[in-house]
Amino acid sequence: MNPLLRFILRRLAMLVATLFAVSVLIFTITQLLPGDVATMILGLQATPQDLATIRQQLGLDRPAIVQFGRWLGGILQGDLGISTRFQRPVVDVIGPALKNSAVLTAAGVLFAVPFGLTLGLICAIRRDSAFDRVVSSTSVFAAAMPEFVTGGLLVIVFSTWLGWLPPFAGTGSGASLSKAITELILPVMALSFVILAYILRMMRASTIEVLESSFVKAAILKGLSKRRVLFFHVLPVALGPTLSVIALSIGWMAGGLVIVESLFGYPGLGRLLVFVIRNRDVPLLQAIALIIAAVYALANLAADVAQRLIDPRVAPK
């Protein structure tokens, strides 16, 4: 079999095993949550009989391992259970939120990747120039900041002082296109500044490394044009490590969504997660945590595959 294919299959098998383990972890943690699910659904006035009936209906009287089996079995059939707070199937509640978060993340990637790559490349070529110094040191700041700090500062500048952009993004992707876009600008910037900075620094570092390598010197001494060396010799090699940082960034965004969506009131998965934790909606919480873990794991897998594609020397462990 093709070694690359075998590598991907192996990693996919590991991914399934990891997700299974993560589902055990999530199930265990959420079982520890204080509060009784039956009381949560029926309210404090419920009679003991009603509580017993609903416990039996939901299988809450069964041992934890049976409950876990039923939960996992349901997931495999696409049934994530019923939200205790909304009294609707979890899938229906998550759907729109997932779509909104996907829009936000995609916009973040579309913003961060081209800017990060271009700026990183320019910094590497004009190394130690004023431009490089300013951009590189700004990127150190940007990469270190929590998203709500960057976001808060952006809101102060663009909403309070300049008045150009709305300070909240509560309508989500359901609004008219122009409104949705103006509302999205600040959350997208807050979400992707960190990633932009990482991509930039990685691109800068790997380009510098390639520029100093002997095959690039050979290409220059051979008399090739600067542009040709840059685009055909330097760029493909320098992109390798950066690609895996880009893939990892998507996983990072899955965590950043919680902060950015809460900051801007954006109706996505991250804000829903905070709401669900406050309201102890266990089925919904389990589903959201699992989705985020899956996205994160897939992003990590993509990072490894990307690195392996670019650099065949990276052998599987």
Added chain:
Amino acid sequence: MTTETAQVQPRAASPSATRSHRWLNRKLAIPLSVITLYALLAIFGESVAPYSPTAFNTPIALKPPSWLHPFGTDGYGRDVFSRVLAGARSILLLSAGATVFGVGVGCSIGLISGYRGGVIDEILMRVVDILLALPGLLLALLILTSLGPSPINLVVSIAVVFVPKSARIARSAVLPLRRLGYVDAARLRGARWPAIVFRELLPNVVGELGVEACLRFAYALLLISSLGFLGFGIQPPAPDWGLMISEARNYVTIAPWAVLFPALAIGIIVVAVNGLADAMGGKRGDNVTRYL
């Protein structure tokens, strides 16, 4: 996940080290002085604060910065300057606690796992893989909500997030050392494994673990303030910087100062600690993928 092979560099000073000596000093001096300032704030901040950081004074709510209130007042008329000063202690103490606890446990696991190898290593590293399969903030959030919000639980949940990564770093730092002559010598002398791990191996990787602890401290500041911001960390009315930002968020268009100053307070210390890690860690861009 991919680039964590920490390299063990020889102790001897390289020629470039002496050349960049002065630059390195300056690189260390700025972050160190900022961190010292924050440490002083953590100790004396609350006592030098001109007003009570928690008492409401609604008649003067949302006043812009002035001589009386250099950072303005918030929605309840509390002095933002006093709250920023008083807020330094909790975030610094909690972050330091989480770092010491998390990195300590993680590094011990990593050192033992790396030195002993075999089944123990295999099991520990699989547990690490599972813990790393969740984004840090999500894992901290889940643990914290199941434990309930309290300062101790905050430290514990963040320490749990730190354990797997620190274990990996320590393990990969110790792997190339475990078959070296001095380790064999210690073994032949009859030393038991705890002595070998903590007396022979630990001193040789302490530099890398220092950089690791520094990066983790920056990340702890970020996580604690983020949890505070989400409302799961320090509870009101305590002057927590993250919490202050989320409280003032709704009236940011009227009173931007109530968001601006706590945001700057967090931003400056996080950048300073990262700068310190950078200066300690040497190679630039080396720690790019550590968080991810």
